[in-house]
Amino acid sequence: MSLPDKGRSTEELLAEITRLRRDDLPVRGGKVTAYVYDTGRPEVHEAAARAYFEMLEVNTLDPTAFPSVVEMEKQVVGAVAELLGGGWGIFTSGGTESIMLAVKAARDSGKTAGRPRMAVPVTAHPAFHKAAHYLGVVVDAVPVDPVTFRASPAAVEAAIGEDTVLVVASAPSYPQGVIDPISEIAAIAAARGVPCHVDACVGGWLLPWLREAGANVPPFDLSVPGVTSLSCDLHKFGYSPKGASVVLFADPALRRRAYFASASWPGYTVINATVQSSKSAGPLGGAWATFQALGREGYLELGRTTLAAARTLREGIAKIPGLRVLGDPESALVAFGSDEVDVFVLSDEARKRGWFLQPQLSYAGIPANIHITVTGVTLRGVEAMLEVIAEAAEAARGRGPARLPEGLVELIAELDLDTLDDETFGELAASVGVDLGGSGQPEMAVVNAVLDALPADRREAVLIRFLSVIYS
Ligand SMILES: Cc1ncc(COP(=O)(O)O)c(C=O)c1O
Numbered sequence: 331m332s333l334p335d336k337g338r339s340t341e342e343l344l345a346e347i348t349r350l351r352r353d354d355l356p357v358r359g360g361k362v363t364a365y366v367y368d369t370g371r372p373e374v375h376e377a378a379a380r381a382y383f384e385m386l387e388v389n390t391l392d393p394t395a396f397p398s399v400v401e402m403e404k405q406v407v408g409a410v411a412e413l414l415g416g417g418w419g420i421f422t423s424g425g426t427e428s429i430m431l432a433v434k435a436a437r438d439s440g441k442t443a444g445r446p447r448m449a450v451p452v453t454a455h456p457a458f459h460k461a462a463h464y465l466g467v468v469v470d471a472v473p474v475d476p477v478t479f480r481a482s483p484a485a486v487e488a489a490i491g492e493d494t495v496l497v498v499a500s501a502p503s504y505p506q507g508v509i510d511p512i513s514e515i516a517a518i519a520a521a522r523g524v525p526c527h528v529d530a531c532v533g534g535w536l537l538p539w540l541r542e543a544g545a546n547v548p549p550f551d552l553s554v555p556g557v558t559s560l561s562c563d564l565h566k567f568g569y570s571p572k573g574a575s576v577v578l579f580a581d582p583a584l585r586r587r588a589y590f591a592s593a594s595w596p597g598y599t600v601i602n603a604t605v606q607s608s609k610s611a612g613p614l615g616g617a618w619a620t621f622q623a624l625g626r627e628g629y630l631e632l633g634r635t636t637l638a639a640a641r642t643l644r645e646g647i648a649k650i651p652g653l654r655v656l657g658d659p660e661s662a663l664v665a666f667g668s669d670e671v672d673v674f675v676l677s678d679e680a681r682k683r684g685w686f687l688q689p690q691l692s693y694a695g696i697p698a699n700i701h702i703t704v705t706g707v708t709l710r711g712v713e714a715m716l717e718v719i720a721e722a723a724e725a726a727r728g729r730g731p732a733r734l735p736e737g738l739v740e741l742i743a744e745l746d747l748d749t750l751d752d753e754t755f756g757e758l759a760a761s762v763g764v765d766l767g768g769s770g771q772p773e774m775a776v777v778n779a780v781l782d783a784l785p786a787d788r789r790e791a792v793l794i795r796f797l798s799v800i801y802s
Contacts, residue, residue, distance in 0.1 A: 355686050360707040363715075364688035369569045369624070369632060370707035377623040378571050378616040385615030391608045392598075399611050402618045409621055410562055410576040413538050414530070415552030417560070417578035418585045420603045421614055425531035426457040427605050428561035428577035432527045433461035433496060435559065435579065435587035439525070440495030448496040449489035451481035451510060452694040453503035455529060467495070476695055479506040479657040483514040490522050497526045501533040501550035505690055505701065506656045507663025509533065509550055516556030525558035525584070531575065533661055534562025539633025540662065547660055552580050559584065565613075567662075569632070569706070570620040573613030632706035636662045639709035643702065646716040650723055656699055665690065667699040671723050672731040674775040674782075676700065679722035679729075685715065687722075689774065691782045691789070698782055732775035735761060739783040747791045752799045759796075766799050 357366045358375075369375065385398070393400045407419035422428045437446050447468040450458045462469045470489040474481050486497060497519040499510040512528055519526035528550055530537070541547035552560055557580065564574035579585040592600040600607065624632070640662045644655050652670035659665075667673060677689045677700055688701040708715070738761070747755075756766050762776045781789050 358707070360705065360711045360715075361684055362686040363702040363704075363708075364686065367566055367569050367703075367705050368707040369628075369705075370710065371624075371628075374569065374620060374623045374628070375571075378569075378620045381619030382571050382612040382616035385611040388611035388615075389608050390611050390614070396611065399614065402611070402614050406564070406614065406618050406621065407576050407578075410534070410564075411552075411578055413551075414534055414560060414562060414578060415554070415557075417552045417580050418582045419576045419578040420585065420588060421617070422575045422577055422604050423573045423606060423609070423613065424565060424575045425455065425529075425561055425563045426460060428531065428563070428575045429455070429457040429527075429529065430461045430464065430605055431577050431588040432559045432561060432579075433458065433465055433467060435584050436496035436525045436527065437465055437467055438587040439584060440493075442493040442495060444493045446495040447491065447493045448498060449486055449494055450498045451486075451500065451503065453479060453481070453505050453510075453696075454498050454500050455504055455531065457531075458498055458529075468493075470494070471694075473694065474503075474696075477657070479503070479508050479696065481510040481515065483511055483518055486515050487518045487522075490519070490524055494522070494524050497524050498529060499526065500529045501537065502659065502661040502663060503529075504532060504663065505696065505699075506665045507532075507659030507661040508657045509537075509548060509660050512548065512550045512557065513554050516554050518556075520556030526556050528552075528554075528557050528560045531561045531563040532566055532663065534560065534567075534576075535564060535629075536567035536633070536636070536662060537660070539567075539629050540637050540660075542630055543634040543637045545637055545660060552578055564617045564620070567636075567705070568617060568620060569624065570617035571613060573610075574617040635709040636704055636706055639712045640664060640704040642712045643704060643708070643716065646712070647719060650716075650720045652727065653719070653723055656696075662704040664702045664704060665699045666702075667697045668723070671726040672729075672775065672779075673698055673700050673726075674778040675726040675729050675732055676719075676722045677778075678773050678775045679725040680718055683718050683722065685718050685722075687719070689778050691778065693786065698778075732779040734776060734779055734783070738762065739780060742780060742792065743784060743788055747795050750795070752795075752802055755795055755799055759799075766796070 355362045358368050388396045390399045403421045411417050449470045451472045453474050472485045472489050499512050499515045502509045516526045537547045560578045562576050564570040565572045590602045647666045652668050653666050656665040677687050680687045690699050690701050692698040759766050
């Protein structure tokens with residue numbers, strides 16, 4: 331794009347945005363089972379959008395200049411703390427930022443002789459690896475049980491050493507939707523004098539409502555002895571517009587370790603509660619309004635329908651020939667695998683039928699599978715979803731596994747990606763049927779099969795190059 335010589339009308343711009351979004355997945359309606367969270371109640375999203383817009387130009391950089399930010403944030407964080415065992419919180423832009431702050435607080439309060447380390451189950455979100463990467467912390471990977479996919483407390487214990495500043499557990503972990511044994515892990519961490527972070531980015535604003543609706547949810551929040559911090563995303567099951575999460579600390583002194591202030595320059599005084607400095611109060615307004623528009627009753631009702639949909643889905647998938655649900659998830663996330671059909675082909679087949687089912691690569695002994703996030707809107711379409719999964723599974727069985735060009739995986743495994751130019755990378759992608767400049771709904775089975783065949787560090791190198799090429 332080049333900057334237009336003259337300004338254009340709002341109508342023209344909106345028409346252009348509609349055109350740009352032509353190939354996007356739909357954000358409402360329940361046919362996209364990852365990335366988006368739909369209540370199925372347009373009036374709630376409308377209230378959030380209007381509040382977001384109202385707060386759009388308010389800058390949270392200086393809370394003394396915009397006291398509305400402090401008042402709104404205290405209300406939102408207060409509601410989260412009330413539901414999740416108390417504590418002192420910060421409103422952040424998302425799960426990754428909440429986790430970044432929890433890791434920073436732990437790093438800055440730990441006293442280690444060597445580099446600080448943290449014990450992280452292999453099913454924990456990559457945000458911990460990102461935080462470790464940014465903050466100079468070393469990750470000690472903790473294996474999970476191969477049947478339940480829950481982190482083993484004994485393995486956590488074994489991973490704690492002299493320099494461990496944080497132990498991590500998830501409620502639930504994203505890949506299979508299961509809750510790690512939080513009480514046991516937090517007790518082990520406490521006995522060793524190490525803080526314990528519960529990643530409840532998915533479950534924080536979901537599990538309490540599921541429990542109230544009748545699900546068997548073990549204790550997982552700040553009321554569990556030994557849990558020192560917790561992340562809870564509001565832009566997931568809080569149903570807020572994106573850019574909304576809360577990180578809670580059991581102790582105000584630990585929260586202060588997450589903050590940052592600088593007086594080391596001749597400009598305005600910098601006090602930051604988050605990684606971002608200047609930022610819009612729009613997401614805070616959106617989260618606040620979503621809470622107000624749904625209320626306790628609304629969230630409980632969404633919890634009921636979500637629980638019913640998740641149960642129907644799990645039972646329905648178990649009846650489809652060749653498919654099996656992985657683990658026994660207590661949450662609304664469902665993963666299924668297969669020894670008979672290629673799940674990546676199944677995902678492509680579902681996409682052809684208008685449904686996005688998220689493929690997950692194999693890792694740490696866990697097979698490749700398909701992930702579905704069940705939300706408030708899922709129940710009304712759950713039978714249709716099951717029909718599509720069954721049809722897509724049959725179609726995938728008929729097509730057989732994705733066929734990779736001979737030698738391709740070996741070639742990519744040995745490529746020196748640092749010296750390869752973008753054009754050659756694009757040609758390589760084209761050879762497996764991926765048009766990096768293209769749009770629409772690409773067939774991804776071959777790409778996923780190639781990635782799946784590579785070790786994690788090669789996958790990462792290929793993905794970074796992919797990102798660099800699509801933004802060229
Ligand atoms: C368990 C868990 N933690 C953290 C995150 C990161 O959240 P975000 O994408 O908001 O940064 C996710 C995202 O899916 C998640 O599932």
